[in-house]
Amino acid sequence: MHMADALVIPAVAGTMYAASTAAAAYSIVQVRKENDPLKIPAMGVMGAFVFAAQMINFTIPGTGSSGHLCGGMMLSAILGPYAGFLTMIGVLLVQCLFFADGGLLALGCNIWNMAFYGCFIGALLIWKPMMKNGADKKKIITASVLGCVLTLQLGAFSVVLETLLSGVTELPFTVFLAAMQPIHLAIGLVEGLITAAVLSFVYEARPEMLWGIGKTGQAKGRLSFAKTVTILGICAALIGGILSLFASGLPDGLEWAMERVAGTSELAAEGGAYAAAESVQSTLSFLPDYAFKGSESAAGTTVSGLVGGLIVALICIGCSMAFKFFRNAAKSSSAEV
Amino acid sequence: MQNNRIGSALNEICSIEETAGQDRWVNKLHPLVKLFVTLFYIVLVVSCGRYDSDRLFGMILYPVVLFNLADLSFRDAVKRLRIVLPLVMLVGIFNPFFDRQTVTRIAGIPVSGGVVTMFTLMLKGVLTVLASYILIATTTIGKICYALRLVHVPKILVTEILLIYRYIAVLLSETRKMTQAYELRAPGRRGVAFREWGSFAGLLLLRSMDRAGELYESMCLRGFSGEFYPSGVRKAEAKDILWLLLWCMVLVLLRMFPVVRMIGSLVVK
Incomplete structure (x- = not known):
């Protein structure tokens, strides 16, 4: 060069x-x-x-x-x-x-x-x-x-x-x-x-x-677990709440491909199982297609992003707590034996 | 194969150092004057226009005169072009494809602007490399560093350049020994294998750093206080000033007027 x-x-x-x-x-x-x-x-x-x-x-x-x-x-x-x-x-x-x-x-x-x-x-x-x-x-x-x-x-x-x-x-x-x-x-x-x-x-x-190498495991300057969780939470809220406002109204890659192949992005499905699943979804979803029911407002998009993120976080925490509970139970039972 | 490369680099350094240390008239000129003339020449060469082959031809005078005065080997200088010319050619070789407008005719054959610009670019590459070679082949690195100190280049930088130069030969010899030992233990293998990349160069690095410590101690024992005093340097004399003025005048004339064409037009009508 x-x-x-x-x-x-x-x-x-x-x-x-x-x-x-x-x-x-x-x-x-x-x-x-x-x-x-x-x-x-x-x-x-x-x-x-x-x-x-x-x-x-x-x-x-x-x-x-x-x-x-x-x-x-x-x-x-x-x-x-x-x-x-x-x-x-x-x-x-x-x-x-x-x-x-x-x-x-x-x-x-x-x-x-x-x-x-x-x-x-x-x-x-x-x-x-x-x-x-x-x-x-x-x-x-x-x-x-x-x-x-x-x-x-x-x-x-x-x-x-x-x-x-x-x-x-x-x-x-x-x-x-x-x-x-x-x-x-x-x-x-x-x-x-x-x-x-x-x-x-x-x-x-x-x-x-080597130059510029700090001491491994040094507490100073490192983020604590609580701080990390807080920062991640704020980032998730920002992404879900604010950036979702800028979500594209255009079809995503899969929808685009389906439109090209089948002429529509939402394929019609018939049968008892599909009808049952649809009724469950319409009952549970209070924010269909990322907005309040019957509303096209931006607030609906923002709230849906935040709520979605919160639900996912709660599910993850719940799963990990359940996993910990069952693991500890298994450990204690094996220790008793 | 690696040993050949290291060996040729070592030979090149030794040969230049030997040539620069010779007792010739040009070698004895003040280093700052030679450094200034070289830089002035390079600036004038690269400032010539893209289509200005006439003025560029005139600039050949400087290397021709200096090669004769300093009795330098033209073959050694040409060898140095092997690094620069391919890159310059790569940049200029596409010019004929993009600039097809005819700008001149040689013996009735139309010559496009792209061909002229490619030619001038290559000529500039050759002339600037030759000018640098003349400087380093007539001036030792110690004297060049002395000239740099005279124009207030910081001491720390000049000392470091001198140390790099002094230690290149030592570390190249060490590298040659290491690669030779490696090649003897891994016959038929080209280069150092992936698994040994780190340990091979890493060991050389550790040894080099140890050497730096020893070097510093020996320098302190010899009274090093942060300044190098190269031998054989003196103050600028009248002949140095005359050399500087003469070349500046000649080079400015060559740059301002198409001397080669003017001389040619006297013969060819």
Whole structure:
């Protein structure tokens, strides 16, 4: 995804340099605040590690191809987003000078496309919130894959925008986007899995090396059971009561299909069983078709949503209490025997 | 296979470092002057219009003169194009299909705008890569970092770039040993197998972090206080200023006037 100098015009390159410089200045301030003397050598060695690790071919099972490590996510997970970002700048500069991978003028674009998204979006919006209450292998795998996929998608999108704004290609926006995004989705998945494998290994060997991991089982910051139930209840009420107002009057997928096949969305059924079931339904349902009887008001739709949610919740609670009761009864009888 | 790749990367770094450290006239110029001229050249090249092949042709002068003055290997420089050119070609190759309007004729053959823009894009790619190569092949990384410090690039970033560069060779050698050992134990296998992804690179990472600690201790013992002082640097002299002014003037002239066409029109009527 490294952009060459030829793909950008000075105006685009200058703008991206300005944006990357701002991010770098903020990162420098943050790293200085940390005041960790070991940080700079760690950044240097980790930058060299990313270089070396990118030379390793990781075989993708079932295919003849191989993948590489995702530098931004890896560095952020070890050094933190700010030190990781500065390290990525160093890596990109050395890659550009020694291996012609990227360009001096396009360095600002490359820093933004790869380092900014990888370190700031990946680490601060995905890694940190997920690891706040402690880490486990599942969380590490999810964060790594999600982070790599998202940051690569953002990076690829930026490449498309920067190239098109520079006016160097005649490719239409949609065609260029359709070529870039899917391929980077596949790359992101593979890179995410490799990064997850390495970080999982580090977590097992030396968990203290990973950045932003809270203590597992720490009560602080975690929601209690009562709070969780209250929040879920409010969400259910909001969805059932308010969002149901916006429920579509158009047929759903099944109704649509039936209309296409049979010409009607409600098939007529004949027979004693059907008639009995219909009479039971009309007796019990005080809100037929999600409204008060004989009324088409919005309030009817809202109340029906709330009542429906409440009934389902009561049934679930009742079932679980009954299950608990029978299980305890079975346990006590087996203990008596 | 992996060892070949790591080996060629190591060779590339060593070869560039050796070339940059040579005792040549161009290598001795002030690093900030060379950095500025390189950036100025790249900006002027990419600022040339899409159909402006005449002015772009004139820009070839800079790499041609510098390759001769610094006695650089053109073959080594061309090898570096293998990474950049495919990407640039991929972006530009569709231009002939979308822009079919005839803009010029060469020997009576109509040439469409798309062909011209594809050609100028590729030429820009080649010229900018050559300019970067000239800089790194005539200036050591220590001197480039010194130039960056002169333009107030923060110390933390410059130190980190130097450390990355210093440790690339060490970690590449270590990676080569590891991949060689792996390949000998898993003959015929391409790359590291899925089950060993984590442990293979993870071990390298743990060793690298341990190395960072040792590195910091050894740096402190040698009196490291957060600043690197590269050897062989001096203040800018008259010849450096002259070099800077001369190239700025020549490049601006080449960018402003279609010198190549003007010279050609003297011969061909």
